[in-house]
Amino acid sequence: MPKAYAGQVSHDLSNATPPVAAQKPHRREHHGDVFVDHYEWLREKESPEVIAHLTAENAYAEARMAHLDGLRDRIVDEIKGRTLETDMSIPVREGDWWYYGRSVEGLQYGIQCRVPAVPIDPANPTDPAAWTPPPPLDDPAQPREGEQIVIDGNVEAEGHDFFSIGSLDVSDDGRWLLFAIDTEGDERYTLRIRDLSTGENLPDEITETAAGAFFSPDGQFVFYSTVDESWRPDTVWRHRVGTERADDVAVFHEPDDGFWVGAGRTRSGRYLVIEAASSITSETHVLDATTPEGTFEVVWPRRDGVEYDLEHARLNGDDVWLVTHNDGAPDFQIVAVPVDAPHATPVTLVPHEPGRRVEGIDAFERFLVLDYRADGLPRTAVAPLEPTTELVELTWPGSAWVELTAPIEGDKLVSIGARGNPEWSQPLLRFGYASFTEPSTVASLDVARVREGAAAMTVLKQQPVLGDYRSSDYAERREWAVAADGTRVPISLVWKKGLVGSLDGVEGAQPSAVHLYGYGSYESSIDPGFSIPRLSLLDRGVVFAIAHVRGGGELGRAWYENGKTLAKTNTFTDFVAVAQHLVDTGVTAPDRLVAEGGSAGGLLMGAVANLAPQLFAGILADVPFVDPLTSILMPELPLTVIEWDEWGNPLDDPEVYAYMKGYAPYENVTEQTYPRILAVTSLNDTRVLYVEPAKWVARLREVGADALLRCEMEAGHGGVSGRYSAWKQRAIELAWLLDVLGLGD
Numbered sequence: 001m002p003k004a005y006a007g008q009v010s011h012d013l014s015n016a017t018p019p020v021a022a023q024k025p026h027r028r029e030h031h032g033d034v035f036v037d038h039y040e041w042l043r044e045k046e047s048p049e050v051i052a053h054l055t056a057e058n059a060y061a062e063a064r065m066a067h068l069d070g071l072r073d074r075i076v077d078e079i080k081g082r083t084l085e086t087d088m089s090i091p092v093r094e095g096d097w098w099y100y101g102r103s104v105e106g107l108q109y110g111i112q113c114r115v116p117a118v119p120i121d122p123a124n125p126t127d128p129a130a131w132t133p134p135p136p137l138d139d140p141a142q143p144r145e146g147e148q149i150v151i152d153g154n155v156e157a158e159g160h161d162f163f164s165i166g167s168l169d170v171s172d173d174g175r176w177l178l179f180a181i182d183t184e185g186d187e188r189y190t191l192r193i194r195d196l197s198t199g200e201n202l203p204d205e206i207t208e209t210a211a212g213a214f215f216s217p218d219g220q221f222v223f224y225s226t227v228d229e230s231w232r233p234d235t236v237w238r239h240r241v242g243t244e245r246a247d248d249v250a251v252f253h254e255p256d257d258g259f260w261v262g263a264g265r266t267r268s269g270r271y272l273v274i275e276a277a278s279s280i281t282s283e284t285h286v287l288d289a290t291t292p293e294g295t296f297e298v299v300w301p302r303r304d305g306v307e308y309d310l311e312h313a314r315l316n317g318d319d320v321w322l323v324t325h326n327d328g329a330p331d332f333q334i335v336a337v338p339v340d341a342p343h344a345t346p347v348t349l350v351p352h353e354p355g356r357r358v359e360g361i362d363a364f365e366r367f368l369v370l371d372y373r374a375d376g377l378p379r380t381a382v383a384p385l386e387p388t389t390e391l392v393e394l395t396w397p398g399s400a401w402v403e404l405t406a407p408i409e410g411d412k413l414v415s416i417g418a419r420g421n422p423e424w425s426q427p428l429l430r431f432g433y434a435s436f437t438e439p440s441t442v443a444s445l446d447v448a449r450v451r452e453g454a455a456a457m458t459v460l461k462q463q464p465v466l467g468d469y470r471s472s473d474y475a476e477r478r479e480w481a482v483a484a485d486g487t488r489v490p491i492s493l494v495w496k497k498g499l500v501g502s503l504d505g506v507e508g509a510q511p512s513a514v515h516l517y518g519y520g521s522y523e524s525s526i527d528p529g530f531s532i533p534r535l536s537l538l539d540r541g542v543v544f545a546i547a548h549v550r551g552g553g554e555l556g557r558a559w560y561e562n563g564k565t566l567a568k569t570n571t572f573t574d575f576v577a578v579a580q581h582l583v584d585t586g587v588t589a590p591d592r593l594v595a596e597g598g599s600a601g602g603l604l605m606g607a608v609a610n611l612a613p614q615l616f617a618g619i620l621a622d623v624p625f626v627d628p629l630t631s632i633l634m635p636e637l638p639l640t641v642i643e644w645d646e647w648g649n650p651l652d653d654p655e656v657y658a659y660m661k662g663y664a665p666y667e668n669v670t671e672q673t674y675p676r677i678l679a680v681t682s683l684n685d686t687r688v689l690y691v692e693p694a695k696w697v698a699r700l701r702e703v704g705a706d707a708l709l710r711c712e713m714e715a716g717h718g719g720v721s722g723r724y725s726a727w728k729q730r731a732i733e734l735a736w737l738l739d740v741l742g743l744g745d
Contacts, residue, residue, distance in 0.1 A: 016063045258645065300343075307326050517546050
């Protein structure tokens, strides 16, 4: 048995021999510091030796987890047994059509469809009947009357091990379909145009594009983005439908390696928009959509540290830009400026309020929708443009917000937000409600009646959960850990009642098994949401917990700023504080606690494995960013320069270099007892290269750690494609997690 092993083993290891990666010294020297990397050779993706090593790692992981095959199958069966495999989404109106998706039992991918919509009466454009989606079908296996298949992912995926759609747009007249497909997992897409009246593709074919292509309103042009040699989206192109790619025109190029570009249309259809942005600075260029061959003009020139985005609206008969920005407003505010005079004195619509993080505003012809964050949870408010613009916060009947001051046991941790609202003139707002214990629900709001509360809402659909699931069987609450510097760190908890005495208030209850998740980067927030696969843990008595650590966005911009660059280690120590809190309060014990994080959350996993291995029985690291210093020192790698705003620039700044070297998981593996570790990666991942977890696992094995590596050979950053493949992949991870927790049987 490895000398640096912690956790439980319920199977025989005698016939499973881990691969041993060859050591080939590679010297890295910066700022007078020399690091000898013995496993950098694993970066050679095309090397037969590297492929052989990854294949051996997969074989070893499979052998080590072979005893879990039955459990994996049971988990997949549980997921399938709770999922309505043949189903339809709620139709969304765009132009003269209702668009929706269908899933069919046995098929991996969705089928995008449409049916004709009742024409809008010009004399009564707000008639709810014209905007109310068709009712659900009794048999979702049957197509709707008049249904036309827009694109069938199963047909497009034939012959490919991986399949993903990156762009999907229909011209305003409903004639053309624009779609982009990735069959490698590297997020490089081939763009095509299809005539929906015939189902035939046009000769137009554009390779190596980024996601996010779209038609001009007249349908004559396509705007798309391409990437530079480091895979940074840097150029926006205009393509005339039916012409050769060689004739395409570059309408915008971003030369700064720290910025990426994206493009789109305003909901009103009046303007085309190009945004160039880094992690801390942005700049927007616009063009009247009636002149798609014109020149894009900048709205506000970029200023370092100022972020903003635009939304076109009509207020009091005038065309204005609604600008969400952080200039002198760390948690952002919203102002209005005239479209034809963007440098005029702005009118403040939503003032800055410390602790209330304004995330953006959506404009419609007759109302505005504000998304913001307060008390650690997302919120949405609606403002009808007549007769007043007073904001009315959306709430869900029976829900309660959890305040910052103290945990409120029994209250639901909920998130509410607008979704699926493409039409400028629609009078109804589609929004969703989510919690940890209730399946996701989608409702429609008659905005003209918003002040009537629940009376103005119509529930359209709740995520079906088959079997005997009852939300009342589960509980959720928020607790708070205290970090070493006194910062209070929120924790979300969800569990099944009757199986977790430590949270059900049973006196003298034994510590429970806990699955603790964390991320903590890029101001990304982990909000309440329902998960069918998670039920396979909850129903076995596992508590699911989220550590809302600094570096995320749950508690405003300051929460993010205090967990990035030279404050990054707060993310790691916050997570350790949460784990310690759960142990100290008797919720769990170190031998009953498994941590999980992916991508930048995988960096968190690697860091806490070094910082506090004694607190965890196991660590699941998905596409983990565990060799950050090596990657950030290589500007030629995909997206590296863009990342300097998040992590710092160790290439030029010795302080940043020393700081990152102090926490980089791979470089700080030491002779200590580690928990069991499972690292999951993908060969074609362009965001976190497979080489990082491969090197990390090899180094962990040097010190005797029980570490496994699974590398998907036909996938990208998001893992395998197809819902059944994704269920199987997740079942492998959950089975390993349950095994570590002693619940594998």
